[in-house]
Amino acid sequence: MTEPTHFTISELAKEFEVTSRTIRFYEEKGLLSPTRNGQHRIYDKADRVRLELILRGKRAGLSLDESREIIDMYAPGSSNERQYRFLLDKVNNKQAQLERQIEDIQQLIVGLEEVRDRCETALKSNKGSSEKYPMPLAYRRIQH
Secondary structure, three states: OOOOOEEOHHHHHHHHOOOHHHHHHHHHOOOOOOEEEOOEEEEEHHHHHHHHHHHHHHHOOOOHHHHHHHHHHOOOOOOOHHHHHHHHHHHHHHHHHHHHHHHHHHHHHHHHHHHHHHHHHHHHHOOOOOOOOOOOHHHHOOOO
């Protein structure tokens, strides 16, 4: 059985689990270039591969412009070293960014744990007391 060489928008949407609107959006951005048969879009193997690469880039956190740049660097018959180096740089930068975000999240969690501990301490110390709860310690630093 031969591999298909042309695809409809519905076939690609189903295969890659995206909406037809997503594919049309990539077309509007100039990332895909289907031919037309009346009102119908006909995508070739190159469009299919580009869509697959766009979606991989998206999962890796690349912008559409970055994905476009990487895809456009592809040169059949060459080693594509420039393309690989560019992609490697993007991946390394994205990983470093995510690692910084993880550190920020860990610091936020520590801060939340401190607030929780202060609130629990305040609740325990005032248990059975008829006096009002004072301003939570966690927020006292914020006052002017």
